[in-house]
Amino acid sequence: METLYIEATKSTPEIQFDPGNNKISIKGQSYPENAFKFYEPVFVWMDAYLKQLEQEVVVELYFNMPYINTSSSKCMMMFLEKLDVAHQTGKKIMIRWYYDRENETALECAEEFKEDLTLPFEINPLGEEP
Amino acid sequence: MSNEGDSEKHQPLDQNNLLYDKGTMRVVIFACISIVLAVMLTGSISYFVTQDAIVKKLKSQDMVYIIESIAAKIDGRVDRAKETSLILARDPVSIQWIASGETDNILGEYVKNKISNIAQDYDYANAFMVSGSTKNYWAEDSKLLHVMSESNPDDNWFFSALKVGKVVEINIDYDNERGGETFVFVNALLGDQKNPLGIAGVGLSLKDIAKDFQSYKFGEDSSLWLVDNQGKIQLSENIGQNGMYLNDFVPTTVVGQIIEDMAKEAVGGQFIEYADSKGKTMDLIYRTTKSKNWKVVFQMPRSESVGILNHIKWGVTIASLVSLLLIIFVFYFISNRIANPFKRAILLTQEMESKVNERTKELTDKNREIMDSIEYAQRIQESILPPVTSFTYVFTDFFIIWQPKDRVGGDFYWIRKIDESRSLIAVVDCTGHGVPGAFMTMAINSILDHIVAAFPDQPNQILSELNRQVKDTLHQKNSNQISDDGLDISICYVENKKRLLFAGAKMSLYVKRADQVYEIKGDRKSVGYRSSPEKIEFTNHEWMIEAGDAFYMTSDGYIDQNGGDNDYSFGRKRFIQTIADFGEIPMLEQRQAFEDLLIQYRGTELQRDDITVVGFSF
Numbered sequence: 001m002e003t004l005y006i007e008a009t010k011s012t013p014e015i016q017f018d019p020g021n022n023k024i025s026i027k028g029q030s031y032p033e034n035a036f037k038f039y040e041p042v043f044v045w046m047d048a049y050l051k052q053l054e055q056e057v058v059v060e061l062y063f064n065m066p067y068i069n070t071s072s073s074k075c076m077m078m079f080l081e082k083l084d085v086a087h088q089t090g091k092k093i094m095i096r097w098y099y100d101r102e103n104e105t106a107l108e109c110a111e112e113f114k115e116d117l118t119l120p121f122e123i124n125p126l127g128e129e130p
Numbered sequence: 131m132s133n134e135g136d137s138e139k140h141q142p143l144d145q146n147n148l149l150y151d152k153g154t155m156r157v158v159i160f161a162c163i164s165i166v167l168a169v170m171l172t173g174s175i176s177y178f179v180t181q182d183a184i185v186k187k188l189k190s191q192d193m194v195y196i197i198e199s200i201a202a203k204i205d206g207r208v209d210r211a212k213e214t215s216l217i218l219a220r221d222p223v224s225i226q227w228i229a230s231g232e233t234d235n236i237l238g239e240y241v242k243n244k245i246s247n248i249a250q251d252y253d254y255a256n257a258f259m260v261s262g263s264t265k266n267y268w269a270e271d272s273k274l275l276h277v278m279s280e281s282n283p284d285d286n287w288f289f290s291a292l293k294v295g296k297v298v299e300i301n302i303d304y305d306n307e308r309g310g311e312t313f314v315f316v317n318a319l320l321g322d323q324k325n326p327l328g329i330a331g332v333g334l335s336l337k338d339i340a341k342d343f344q345s346y347k348f349g350e351d352s353s354l355w356l357v358d359n360q361g362k363i364q365l366s367e368n369i370g371q372n373g374m375y376l377n378d379f380v381p382t383t384v385v386g387q388i389i390e391d392m393a394k395e396a397v398g399g400q401f402i403e404y405a406d407s408k409g410k411t412m413d414l415i416y417r418t419t420k421s422k423n424w425k426v427v428f429q430m431p432r433s434e435s436v437g438i439l440n441h442i443k444w445g446v447t448i449a450s451l452v453s454l455l456l457i458i459f460v461f462y463f464i465s466n467r468i469a470n471p472f473k474r475a476i477l478l479t480q481e482m483e484s485k486v487n488e489r490t491k492e493l494t495d496k497n498r499e500i501m502d503s504i505e506y507a508q509r510i511q512e513s514i515l516p517p518v519t520s521f522t523y524v525f526t527d528f529f530i531i532w533q534p535k536d537r538v539g540g541d542f543y544w545i546r547k548i549d550e551s552r553s554l555i556a557v558v559d560c561t562g563h564g565v566p567g568a569f570m571t572m573a574i575n576s577i578l579d580h581i582v583a584a585f586p587d588q589p590n591q592i593l594s595e596l597n598r599q600v601k602d603t604l605h606q607k608n609s610n611q612i613s614d615d616g617l618d619i620s621i622c623y624v625e626n627k628k629r630l631l632f633a634g635a636k637m638s639l640y641v642k643r644a645d646q647v648y649e650i651k652g653d654r655k656s657v658g659y660r661s662s663p664e665k666i667e668f669t670n671h672e673w674m675i676e677a678g679d680a681f682y683m684t685s686d687g688y689i690d691q692n693g694g695d696n697d698y699s700f701g702r703k704r705f706i707q708t709i710a711d712f713g714e715i716p717m718l719e720q721r722q723a724f725e726d727l728l729i730q731y732r733g734t735e736l737q738r739d740d741i742t743v744v745g746f747s748f
Contacts, residue, residue: 070739
């Protein structure tokens with residue numbers, strides 16, 4: 001599988017999906033004009049990735065998103081739900097979500113996502129990883 | 131593309147000015163001048179250096195050589211004449227014949243023959259023998275030319291020579307008997323020096339030497355003279371000048387210097403440089419001959435000796451002209467080869483510019499059209515927003531902040547008076563902003579209007595119904611579509627200004643009572659999204675209104691606005707704090723406070739989303 005890399009812009013996060021070491025990270029603010037269009041290739045990639053993912057492989061996803069607008073958060077939810085489904089089918093997926101203590105909105109956002117999911121979901125303040 | 135655009139792009143742009151601008155011309159002229167100056171400078175320097183070298187060589191070599199050669203020639207001739215005279219005078223036969231008083235005919239024949247032979251064979255003008263006893267003057271061709279007489283002054287030389295007793299003597303004589311020519315006579319004593327028998331000798335015609343003089347003609351105006359100690363020209367390369375005086379050709383002072391030899395003649399000849407009556411520089415050299423106290427004088431105009439330099443002058447001039455032509459050619463070449471791409475670049479730029487202008491105009495037109503259209507849309511969107519009067523009717527005090535990110539947006543507020551005592555108020559945030567958001571607001575507004583009649587006093591049911599209808603209306607039939615639209619909403623039902631029912635879809639109601647601000651959270655469910663279930667139950671939250679309670683509803687635009695030191699969102703906490711800080715003051719002033727605070731917070735950042743905040747009290 002090919003690595004997926006999307007450079008950050010002012011309104012879109014940096015996306016780094018490396019199937020080689022199973023590291024997946026999304027970093028940055030997300031409020032594009034058309035969130036669905038922006039996240040579509042991310043969905044496509046993740047679908048393909050999850051399909052070929054072997055049961056015993058541990059996948060960790062790192063998130064650090066200071067701001068997610070409404071439509072982006074819908075996309076994020078769709079994205080996380082894909083992972084949740086994969087988790088429910090026995091794949092070892094876990095999420096580490098980082099936020100800045102100063103940024104309460106980011107924490108609220110993460111908590112909301114966590115509430116709707118069953119997979120392991122860690123929320124850590126930046127610089128205070130366990 | 132309009133005609134106006136065309137005329138604009140053909141603005142007068144003088145190509146020549148661009149290609150041959152003043153700067154370029156200046157460079158060309160400057161280059162020409164410097165190169166010509168350089169050539170002329172080099173030429174002048176070499177001219178003067180060469181001139182100096184030529185004059186130096188002229189003085190130290192050429193003229194010295196000429197004067198030496200001439201003097202040597204004259205001296206040589208005279209020396210030879212001396213030897214010849216001595217040979218004749220010391221011939222024993224001659225001595226015997228003269229001693230015999232010229233009586234012996236046999237001896238006489240021999241001697242006469244010898245005289246003739248000497249004159250003829252050794253190229254003398256004449257040869258002679260004079261007897262001291264008979265006074266007979268025997269010349270070549272066996273002629274008895276003359277008999278010496280002490281009374282004839284012309285014959286003085288003979289008698290004085292005998293008396294003086296010098297073995298060899300040189301005389302210059304203008305000889306009448308010999309056709310009136312000047313001769314240099316070389317006389318030798320015959321027989322014993324103390325008691326001479328007579329004199330024998332040869333005569334040199336100066337005309338003979340004149341031939342040699344002519345061979346030393348160095349230039350057109352050069353002169354070569356043999357001058358005696360009176361300044362009389364004995365011989366000139368120009369025969370016409372013979373017998374004239376040096377004064378006729380050379381300034382008197384210079385003649386004086388030559389005759390008196392005031393400078394004490396240097397070895398090889400004395401050099402004099404003077405300006406003649408016309409101001410021309412003349413180079414003159416003189417040398418005293420060994421044989422007689424005569425002077426050989428050679429003079430040459432400076433202009434002639436350095437005449438060769440005219441070639442250099444011409445050379446420099448031609449070189450300057452050639453360089454000029456070359457420079458002009460090179461610049462012409464350069465401007466064609468190098469300026470042409472430049473010209474092309476200019477043309478290209480012009481073309482691009484006109485294209486850009488066209489496009490810009492097109493874009494401007496398009497933009498204006500779109501903006502016109504959006505402005506119109508704005509009017510329509512604003513027309514669905516309830517008028518202020520519908521608020522004054524329900525609330526004692528209130529404020530509304532409605533700031534779409536663009537002209538139109540996905541936020542709107544909504545109010546409905548059900549009857550005299552009951553009302554509904556809502557703040558709605560549809561997905562997206564701008565035009566797509568505005569479309570949504572139109573649809574949602576319309577749906578909302580229709581639902582209310584069925585559930586006027588149940589906000590939670592309004593939301594459930596709204597969810598169902600939006601899903602229905604928007605996209606459920608086309609499940610292939612990736613887009614997923616819906617809305618967040620907060621809605622309040624107010625009854626008799628006493629009781630308030632709140633229901634929210636991902637939105638909260640904030641209430642300020644006394645020093646406390648309460649956040650009543652709505653359900654964490656959105657309305658109308660594909661992911662939203664068909665049937666969602668929403669919760670009604672009841673709040674019994676007391677005097678002084680202030681209520682606030684907001685879309686996420688205000689709370690999510692980025693800014694501050696970390697560029698983070700304004701945040702819920704800060705929003706609640708703002709309510710706490712300003713909740714007491716009149717609503718219109720609160721509005722100002724909310725706006726100012728947000729402007730201050732966002733600083734230079736752009737507005738991130740549509741903003742709607744509604745505050746009210748009873």
